[in-house]
Amino acid sequence: MNPAAGVLHDGAGYHVNEEADFVIVGAGAAGATMARWLTAAGRSVVVVEEGPPARPATGDGRAALQQLYRDSGTTTARGPDPLLLLQGRTVGGSSFVSGSVHTALPEATWRAWAERDAAWKARVPWEKLEAARARVDNELAVNKTPRSLLSDDAEALARAMPGQAMATWRGAPGCVGNGRCFLGCPQAGKSSVNVTFLPLAMQRGARIYSRCAVEGIDWQGKRAVGIHGLFDNGYRFKARANVAVILAAGAVQTPGILLRAGVKGIGANWSCHPTVIVSGLWNKPLNYAGATQGVDVQLGHEHGIDIETLRLPPAWRRLTVPGWGTALAERVEQLDQVLTWQVRLRPEAVGRVRLGKLTRKPQVEFALTAADRRALSTGIALAAEGMLRAGALVAWPQVGGWSEEIGSLKQVHELMNRPIQPGALHLIASQLFGGVPTDARGQVVGTERLIVADASALPGAAGVPPLSLIHAAASVVADYWADARP
Ligand SMILES: Cc1cc2nc3c(=O)[nH]c(=O)nc-3n(C[C@H](O)[C@H](O)[C@H](O)COP(=O)(O)OP(=O)(O)OC[C@H]3O[C@@H](n4cnc5c(N)ncnc54)[C@H](O)[C@@H]3O)c2cc1C
Ligand code: SF4
The missing domain is CATH 3.50.50.60 (FAD/NAD(P)-binding domain)
Structure with missing residues (x-):
């Protein structure tokens, strides 16, 4: 037929x-x-x-991931660091x-x-x-994100890195700033x-x-x-x-x-943009109203990295809060004070796609180089520094072997060139090549x-x-x- x-x-x-x-x-x-x-x-x-x-x-x-993402958002690449591939x-x-950033x-x-x-x-x-x-x-009506669509954490990044931070360009003419881009826009506001x-x-x-x-x-x-x-x-x-x-x-x-x-x-x-999320605790509840990705700092020419604001839905934001037991419970109580930025790497590493022997499904292999680890270390430290300078009480770098919590610029500078061991990162990539x-x-x-x-x-x-x-x-x-x- x-x-x-x-x-x-x-x-x-x-x-x-x-x-x-x-x-x-x-x-x-x-x-x-x-x-x-x-x-x-x-x-x-x-x-x-x-x-x-x-x-x-x-x-x-989980239901949202099931509805919209391959393998319910659980596809991973093979390599020393867990790397989630969002498709x-x-x-x-x-x-x-x-996020319709163009x-x-x-x-x-x-x-x-x-x-x-x-x-x-x-x-x-x-x-x-x-x-x-x-x-x-x-x-696709691509335009600069207007000030009215910058959430508090986007404003924080703009304040932390003046001169380097830029409003993103997005194809989102009907955006009302409800920050649900990763779940499909309920307003059909993006192009x-x-x-x-x-x-x-x-x-x-x-x-x-x-x-x-x-x-x-x-x-x-x-x-x-x-x-x-x-x-x-x-x-x-x-x-x-x-x-x-x-x-x-x-x-x-x-x-x-x-x-x-x-x-x-x-x-x-094969390649991708591996990303790590750095979160932090603000000194008062944040006004999250705004575009999902409002402000971007491109440090690519110098370090191969970008820092971008990332407004995550609450269930996802919760996953960026570190610790366990009572400490975790107390931090989660303050979820409306948690800000999330992402550090995105343009890696030197090159990966490969093979077929799984039994599944016959494509399987990605990817391992960061030592230079990639150094670049991410710098990026994470710069993001933590930016958060503290902008007014966060503490930053959470989410790197195994590092302090769970960074509360001072002295601590940041100690981290600036600290190597990140293989396996110490939780990487996410949604931009694949x-x-x-x-x-x-x-x-x-x-x-x-x-x-x-x-x-x-x-x-x-x-x-x-x-x-x-x-x-x-x-x-x-x-x-x-x-x-x-x-
Ligand atoms: C959460 C998220 C946020 C992102 N935000 C941005 C952003 O703000 N700015 C930006 O520049 N990039 C962003 N990206 C990346 C960008 O969306 C992708 O790079 C781009 O969409 C890739 O285009 P594509 O055509 O290669 O693949 P896709 O847009 O992924 O399209 C591939 C399609 O093929 C379908 N398909 C796969 N296999 C089969 C099959 N066997 N049979 C039939 N259909 C099949 C898939 O279901 C899918 O719908 C984001 C990605 C994600 C996941
Ligand atoms: S989901 Fe929200 S932030 Fe994203 S385009 Fe739609 S209205 Fe804007």
Whole structure:
């Protein structure tokens, strides 16, 4: 059967057999961008998404993670430090649960990538990338976070590091500052692709299927001619792609699909932005009203790190409070005084995606280098210093082997270059990159008509939040294929 165009089909009650010019796997940031621009060029598009339609989570505990995140938010990478990999799994992908911070890729990073990756240079020339970014930013209403949307802890970071702290740029024209971005905006206030690019693509006839996991690629020789998958209720899905198959399942699942298909050269050069959360205790209850990520300090050029305010839902904020027994109970009593900032690293380390031998699921391996540990040590100490300077009573660095609580600048300076031992950190990464080599038109090297448009086609860790880059790079690749013949 081939149901109506321009519709989001939430699952299916029968086996589905589809056909379109382009079949896109994944309705996240990159998949939606491709769908938006290819349908604008008059091409027919089918999008297949494993997760359910985008619905804001009602609570903020485990159920919310189950509704919106892959593996209920418990996916981890293998390596010396526990590294949680957060991946949205819903129509809208990680864009639906993002803070919608849109930061331009620095030209220096583009140049460094272009020097070592000729295909990147040819595929996404700087001028095209910038033009696409302007076009996308305009459509997603990207703007500087206004003062009225800065919560108390964002104001604290701005005070602590004047001259370095900047309001974030966000695509969130309807934001009212309720800080639930990571749970899906209840106001539809941010420009996640479920309310922007996907509806535009559907207006132009795109058909989207949710709750359908793509399991494999169909081939004619080296040429990808379609995909097959399974709805969560057991019905089968098959789609023929007359022009090309586009993989946009994210920087862990896309390499996984390709590894399962036996494509060679997949999984190397994988990276992410490992992040640690530093929390602290304020001297009075904080007014949290404001954007999820309001203020950012970019120390990348100097240290390879960023410090960013991070307004967490209460159940998540509770996890950043250290200690046990009575001490923990007393601290949790003061949860409305706890502020949370994140220290984000642009790592030197490079990881890899492999297939689990038994599960056949993608498994990431990642280990920080000694230089990465030093950079994080500096970042955590700077964040703790900033908190104390801004007025916090104590900062909690959350590093094994360090003091649980930092209450003085003297203590901070002792920590500044203190090594962090392997295993002493709890890392989280939601910004993931690489794993798939692609050619000058975005095709997977060694294949034909199999395009990768998502973060797995990026040459490395961007050093800045990547949504803006992912949208812009995908729209450049969409332009190449807009006129392609079957
Ligand atoms: C909590 C969180 C907050 C973030 N905040 C920001 C931010 O403020 N600014 C920023 O720049 N970046 C942010 N990011 C990162 C950003 O959202 C991602 O880098 C970006 O969305 C990645 O785009 P993508 O297209 O590669 O993958 P995604 O947007 O993750 O989309 C991949 C989609 O493919 C689907 N999929 C996977 N496998 C299959 C399969 N086999 N079959 C069918 N569908 C499949 C997934 O369910 C998912 O919906 C955040 C990420 C998270 C998780
Ligand atoms: S801060 Fe709240 S209102 Fe603003 S975009 Fe995020 S969830 Fe929506």
